[in-house]
Amino acid sequence: MNIIDTALAGVKLIEPSVHGDQRGFFMESYNERDFHEQGLLNRFIQDNHSLSAEVGVLRGLHYQLNPKAQTKLVRVTAGEIYDVVVDLRRGSSTFGRWQGFHLSVSNKLQLLVPQGFAHGFCTLTPNTEVQYKVDEYYSPEHDRGIAWNDPALAIDWPTSTPILSDKDSKHPLLADAENNFVYEG
Numbered sequence: 001m002n003i004i005d006t007a008l009a010g011v012k013l014i015e016p017s018v019h020g021d022q023r024g025f026f027m028e029s030y031n032e033r034d035f036h037e038q039g040l041l042n043r044f045i046q047d048n049h050s051l052s053a054e055v056g057v058l059r060g061l062h063y064q065l066n067p068k069a070q071t072k073l074v075r076v077t078a079g080e081i082y083d084v085v086v087d088l089r090r091g092s093s094t095f096g097r098w099q100g101f102h103l104s105v106s107n108k109l110q111l112l113v114p115q116g117f118a119h120g121f122c123t124l125t126p127n128t129e130v131q132y133k134v135d136e137y138y139s140p141e142h143d144r145g146i147a148w149n150d151p152a153l154a155i156d157w158p159t160s161t162p163i164l165s166d167k168d169s170k171h172p173l174l175a176d177a178e179n180n181f182v183y184e185g
């Protein structure tokens with residue numbers, strides 16, 4: 001397993017060790033001991049799985065307020081996504097900055113999204129399946145979103161006409177969004 005730092009402190013790309021042979025491959029998609037040895041001490045308690053049928057489905061940008069903030073460990077098990085994180089940590093030198101990553105069933109990269117980040121993705125393939133672990137339970141009362149097309153963020157999404165849920169078409173701009181994350185770098 002290889003852990004790659006990104007431009008945003010705390011956001012990491014995880015490259016698992018993939019053992020290929022004539023049958024296909026085997027990999028450990030998560031190993032708590034290896035994560036702990038690398039200082040990634042989260043305790044993941046819920047696994048999520050979504051299917052997006054069409055290309056251009058955009059889910060996001062989502063986060064949960066404290067004390068129900070979530071760390072997410074995201075991977076793709078069918079197709080490919082453009083996965084985006086936005087730093088919402090007040091006091092962070094990268095507050096309001098975003099970064100995007102291509103995650104796919106082929107590259108098997110996983111993205112570790114810390115608490116204090118909004119997260120969203122856009123599908124690049126039909127029938128895309130995303131699976132992710134979280135370290136806090138889903139809490140509808142703490143569930144929040146930021147507009148995917150907030151001009152202040154200027155995220156370079158793969159489409160300007162995504163397929164959205166009703167909820168995701170109504171999120172506030174970052175400047176108007178509730179946020180109780182403090183940077184503790």
Ligand SMILES: Cc1cn([C@H]2C[C@H](O)[C@@H](COP(=O)(O)OP(=O)(O)O[C@H]3O[C@@H](C)C(=O)[C@@H](O)[C@H]3O)O2)c(=O)[nH]c1=O
Binds near residue numbers: 050072121165167
């Ligand atoms: C996220 C979530 C949703 N649900 C329910 C609520 C709702 O009825 C239905 C669909 O929820 P949503 O529309 O919020 O699903 P979705 O838009 O896929 O939400 C997800 O988006 C990505 C980008 C994330 O980062 C995730 O944390 C999560 O917010 O599933 C749960 O029961 N548990 C959960 O953990």
